[in-house]
Structures are given as structure tokens and as C-alpha cells.
Amino acid sequence: MERVAAIIPARGGSKGIPGKNIKPFLGVPLVAHAIKAALGAKTISDVIVSSDDDAILSVAREYGAAALKRPADISGDEASSESAVLHAISENDACQAADTVVFLQCTSPLTTSEEIDQVVTARAEMDADTAFSVVEVHAFLWQIEADGTGRGINHDASKPRQRRQDRPREFRETGAIYALRKDGFVPEGVRFFGRSIPVVLPDAIEIDLDTPRDWLALEAYARAAGHQS
Template structure:
């Protein structure tokens, strides 16, 4: 199976984050190395519009068979369109059919090879259309509220459940691993009735958007017993 690492150059929340140094390596290196260690991944493909990111990724072992077109790297571009383009071009250049693939965002540096393998194994075992990594909510979502322009609290969910013990356990996607069937993605869907969750621990579920996320991930990595 191939792994696509999407890493465009125009990050707004944290400029240059994909190659920003974390514990002695560029951020993207951790995702490349995890993919290369994975038993499930045969090719690690970088999708980028940025020559500097491409050069760094190649140094750490990723393949960069072509650059991403500018129209698929804008702020308004849809990720699914880039996946469709990348898979289609690989199929054409390799003269082969790609039935499924993995997406690994470089903003999840604490994800390990075993997480990738676990998600792929679940995908294959369930004959799934998609498997997405999720993490348990730390705070009950049923306590969430909307706040209007006057700071008045408004309910999102009907009814009130006061005790944490009465609340159902909920999960949210952590952005670490996606396994997709090509057929589903070409329909521009991420989920069907054959979609499943692979649960990851909170300590490996950091998704970096802003500098605070970066600093927290760096702290966790620097204190990890299993430094990469």
C-alpha cells in the first residue's frame, strides 16, 4: 500500500511548520520515518508544491515523483481533489491500479509505525471503505455550549445530563492516519456505512496547527522513553 504525505508550502497557522525543527529533526521527518518503518507501506509519496519541503522529504527517504499543481495547493483547494489527482497520476505513471491508500499528515509527529499498521489491518479485516484514527474526548461533548454575541450560553444538545458517569463516551478524529478506498475517494466521500475508527492514545494524538501545539508535541517527544 502507498502512503501519501500531503505537505503544501503555504501554512497560515504556523508558517513553515512542515519543516520546522523539532527535537533535532524537521517535523515532516517523523511522519516519513514512521511510514518507512510500517510493515504495511510499500511507497512513501510526498505531495507538495514547495521545493524546499520536497528536498527535505527526499533526504529522509520519501519519494517525490512529481510536484503538486498550484491550484491544488491553495487555501481554498480541497484535500480530496489532491488525493484524486495524486492517485490518478501514480496509476498512470506506474501503469497499475491503486485500490486503496493511506494518508499521513506531517502534523502528527507522535504517531508511530504500529498505529499505521493497526489502521491498515483493521481496514483489511473489515473490508472497509475507510479507517480513520480517533481519540477519546477528554471533556464530555454534551457539556459544550454555544456563546452568542452577548456571551449568553446556548444549548447545542437538547436536555441536560449532570453526571459525567451518565454521559456516553465520545471520540474525535486526531488527524494521524487515514486509510481510504480509492473508489470511495473518487466519489468525494470520507465516510460510508463501511467506515471504522482505529483508537489511538491521547499522548500520540497531537495534531499541530499552531505554535502552542508544536511546543506541546515537542515537550512530549523530548520526554518520551521511545524517542524517534
């Protein structure tokens, strides 16, 4: 059976929401939601939290994940998530033994175990290098030119506005789940390489926790929808 390691990057610094990754969301530290979803996924063999922050690593252990201390030079605002995943692969035995690594974002606390399984399974069944979660979107996107005028990106504004059902289907990366073939990811160093497969998650929530307003909106939605901690 394929071995799959889930890596959850969770650095200590957060300018938008201070202490975000251990701030209680629905009464539980934010990082714990990702840990619980990963531990509940049938496809996941090991769960590792990578952080520069000892408080986050303590919460990780409390909720059943392995804790990996991340160096400061790959923990700042400019550090990529890929650098944290590559570090985990180089330092953690479970990651080194894995065939697939799954990168999960803390900022999507409503991600479910079933959604993780769906993405991991799609990568394996379609023999893809990368599988990632997406949601269908229907937005009309605009680019603002240097002179201040708008230019339609995914639509022709000079023509009558199309109905949603008449437009090509378009999808947005949720940023929540990426399943990567480890042996291909390590030399490439980026999450998209080779053959990449979008996996549509119809019930995924499109709000990431980047600002206090995001937090209020998502927590209010979660409570109204009956989500439990």
C-alpha cells in the same frame, strides 16, 4: 497481498507556523516524522509526499519517500487534502496500482508505524470503505447562541453533571490517519464514503501543530515522554 500507498500532503505555505513542514521537530524536519512512520509500517507498500514546495520535496527524497510536485491551484489555503490525494492517484504509478490509499497528516509527528498498521488492518478486516484514527474524549461541548447564552451540545446542562463513566462514549477524529478504499474514494472525492470505521488509538496524542504554542507544547511533551527523532 494488498498494495497500500501512503500519501503525505505537505504544502509550502503555512501562516500559523512559517515553513512548518520542514521546521525541525525534535531535530528532524516535521514531514520526515510522517515519512519515517509510514516507511516503518508493515502494511505500507509505497510512501509519496505531495507538495508544491521544492524544499519539502527535497527533504522527502532525503528520507526515502517518492516526491510528487503538486500544482499551485490545489496547494493554497482553500485547497482540500482530498484534492492532493486525488492528484497523487492520477499522477503516481504506485498510487494507481494501490488497492488502499492512506492519507497521513504532517501535523501529527508522534504518529507511530504501529498506529498506521492498526488503521489499515481495521479497514481490511472489517471490509470498510474508510477507516480513520480517533481518540476517546470526555469534554462537555457548548454552542453559543445568537443572544450569547450557552447551549449544551452533548449534555443536558439543566440536569446534574454526569460522571464520566456514566456518559456515552464519545470520540474525536485525530486527523492523523485515514485509510481509504481507492476505487471508492476516486469517484466520491471525499474521505468519508460508504462504510466508515473509527479506529480507537488509546495512546494517540491530541495536539495538532497549528500554532507556535501547539509546537512548544507538543515538543515539550515529546521530550519529556522520551520520544526520539
